[in-house]
Amino acid sequence: MADGVPTWEAVARDHGRFLYNVAYRLAGNDDxxxxxxxxxxxxxxxGLEHYQPGSLEGWLARIVTNVFLDEMRRRKRRPTxxxxxxxxRVLPPAPAADEVQSGLSDEIQRALGGLPDEFRVPVVxxxxxxxxYEQIADATGVPIGTVRSRIHxxxxxxxxxxxxxxxxR
Amino acid sequence: MSEPFAxxxxxxxxxxxxLDPNERAEVExxxxxxxALRAELEDVRTARDAMRGLPTREAPAGFWDAVIAGVRDADxxxxxxxxxxxxVMGLDARRRRLRRMGVFAGAAAAAAAxxxxxxxxxRTSVRPNVTAVATQHAxxxxxxxxxxxxxxxxxxxxxxx
Amino acid sequence: xSRRALLCACVGVLAAAGLSGLFDRAGADxxxxxxVHMIERMRDAPSALRFAATVRVTWxxxxxxxxxxxxxxxxxxxxxxxxxxxxxxxxGTHTYFKNELGWSSALVEPDRGASxxxxxxxxxxxxxxxxxxxxxxxxxxxVRADGTPAQRLxxxxxxxxxxxxxxxxxxxxxxxxLEFVDLTLGAVSAPQAPSGVTTHEATALxxxxxxxxxxxxxxxxVLVAQSRHPNxxxxxxSDGMFAASVxxxxxxxxxDALPAHGTATDVEGTRARRYSDASADVVMFEHDGTVFTLVxxxxxDSVATLVDGLTPDRGTAEQVVDFVxxxxxxx
Numbered sequence: 001m002a003d004g005v006p007t008w009e010a011v012a013r014d015h016g017r018f019l020y021n022v023a024y025r026l027a028g029n030d031d032x033x034x035x036x037x038x039x040x041x042x043x044x045x046x047g048l049e050h051y052q053p054g055s056l057e058g059w060l061a062r063i064v065t066n067v068f069l070d071e072m073r074r075r076k077r078r079p080t081x082x083x084x085x086x087x088x089r090v091l092p093p094a095p096a097a098d099e100v101q102s103g104l105s106d107e108i109q110r111a112l113g114g115l116p117d118e119f120r121v122p123v124v125x126x127x128x129x130x131x132x133y134e135q136i137a138d139a140t141g142v143p144i145g146t147v148r149s150r151i152h153x154x155x156x157x158x159x160x161x162x163x164x165x166x167x168x169r
Numbered sequence: 170m171s172e173p174f175a176x177x178x179x180x181x182x183x184x185x186x187x188l189d190p191n192e193r194a195e196v197e198x199x200x201x202x203x204x205a206l207r208a209e210l211e212d213v214r215t216a217r218d219a220m221r222g223l224p225t226r227e228a229p230a231g232f233w234d235a236v237i238a239g240v241r242d243a244d245x246x247x248x249x250x251x252x253x254x255x256x257v258m259g260l261d262a263r264r265r266r267l268r269r270m271g272v273f274a275g276a277a278a279a280a281a282a283x284x285x286x287x288x289x290x291x292r293t294s295v296r297p298n299v300t301a302v303a304t305q306h307a308x309x310x311x312x313x314x315x316x317x318x319x320x321x322x323x324x325x326x327x328x329x330x
Numbered sequence: 331x332s333r334r335a336l337l338c339a340c341v342g343v344l345a346a347a348g349l350s351g352l353f354d355r356a357g358a359d360x361x362x363x364x365x366v367h368m369i370e371r372m373r374d375a376p377s378a379l380r381f382a383a384t385v386r387v388t389w390x391x392x393x394x395x396x397x398x399x400x401x402x403x404x405x406x407x408x409x410x411x412x413x414x415x416x417x418x419x420x421x422g423t424h425t426y427f428k429n430e431l432g433w434s435s436a437l438v439e440p441d442r443g444a445s446x447x448x449x450x451x452x453x454x455x456x457x458x459x460x461x462x463x464x465x466x467x468x469x470x471x472x473v474r475a476d477g478t479p480a481q482r483l484x485x486x487x488x489x490x491x492x493x494x495x496x497x498x499x500x501x502x503x504x505x506x507x508l509e510f511v512d513l514t515l516g517a518v519s520a521p522q523a524p525s526g527v528t529t530h531e532a533t534a535l536x537x538x539x540x541x542x543x544x545x546x547x548x549x550x551x552v553l554v555a556q557s558r559h560p561n562x563x564x565x566x567x568s569d570g571m572f573a574a575s576v577x578x579x580x581x582x583x584x585x586d587a588l589p590a591h592g593t594a595t596d597v598e599g600t601r602a603r604r605y606s607d608a609s610a611d612v613v614m615f616e617h618d619g620t621v622f623t624l625v626x627x628x629x630x631d632s633v634a635t636l637v638d639g640l641t642p643d644r645g646t647a648e649q650v651v652d653f654v655x656x657x658x659x660x661x
Binding site for chain 2: 367375385396407409492495506532564573577580582583584587589592605607609610612623
């Protein structure tokens, strides 16, 4: 291993759970998450020679975000592919570690899938990956104020969707 | 879809601990005075808690084997000067295109080539294509800002040549 | 700390400084915060809307104003622009262009650091706008230090989208504009992406590559992205409102091969050629064995300070003044 620069395999091993969870929460199902994670690792592999050690997770967040937005836009123009953000498309999830919550998780994931991509991304990066607004701004390439307003509006939309779906807290 | 300006996004920043102490104090003062603001805070807190309550998932069996194999099999050459790696159009590895050089062929290519580099003895001559650089700029600025403003004016530009 | 983290920190500080204004309802800060919100809404609007529209585009070139009408459809962020002779299709990271010779595409793989807030450099003001395409609007203006507007955005009150945009020079003349003539919101026949298109590929770079120089900040702009093209490197700058691309290529500019519709100018001894087009100004010049192609939708005076900033051994204050007022006559 070169000084301080990990191999892509090491990134997959050490940050795979991070990549998978972001991808899954963005895409809503494992098939699409697999495509996203694979493409992200491909870009990681290409980009590692330029990588400067620093915020690896921030860099990975940016890659996954770009891969997701790119693929979602591509899919919107091919109606024969099921739309990942169509609630009816969400496949039953793989058995989660915490089975007690799995029914509720499905409902939340469904509501999340109903958000427009630009709002879903910052909400996932904030609440699933626990990135700072600054890191999210860096990952999505928008001003930090835009991050803040999209997170807020995304959460309000999510709340409305959860109410409509009958979820009370 | 009517959206009032008064979307109090400082409330989300408050929950995410993204405000400085003065701003926090100000938000708390206003929350104490306004039931409507408190209601908006509770809505957003509910959504935030719901998200943060989602369990960390483990990928299903076979997931990582498939991903690792997919990355290993992909045609990925490390980028060297002027030679680029696999294109990123679409994700379907089964239909992944062969690696392409960033140059063109044919009439469409002549119109679209950003640069034609002509190697003369001892000198490299650069001939930028004005239309092409302007459209390239529009492409990159369209997701930096407002896509309508970036792209609507490109129509007349592209049509001229 | 990486350059990018440092940039994020700076943007964070600027953003935090702007936040305190949100709580001060009296004065310019509140108006600026509202303007920033409205601009964010404008930028998000296309991805949340479906519409079909007719748009008039105008631009000033060598003293005369040109105009053309285009048709625009938007299907939740997938945009198509049809100008009769040409079409533009945009699906976010991929943009396609079609003229009589066929389709080609520009592939952009975004790898940006955080971009500046719209009020990072510009003073913003909100006021009531005039109706555009029969719809009520609010006006957001980006104003120079001397009070003259550089950009005016008439934003639809209902959806937040831009209905009229003007970029103005220092003398109040409209350099470029677009205006919705009519707008129909609602489902559209989905724009179709072309297939089998030859692609111009650019690969995002995480930092300035060796052998190239690019200032991290110049003339109020901040470097937000860089990418490698087949024969050069492109640097993308933003000042929060406008974007500027600088394509750098090693070699000698073949002046004779440039299109004829440009204006020859001289910048303190540096020869330059400028094109004023519908979407942007394009300026070409050489410096230290590198050919620079600057493309920006910013107003003419910003273009001048950018060129000046990119040729650093000419950067003294007196020369900037000479630069703006002297023979470098943009209009």
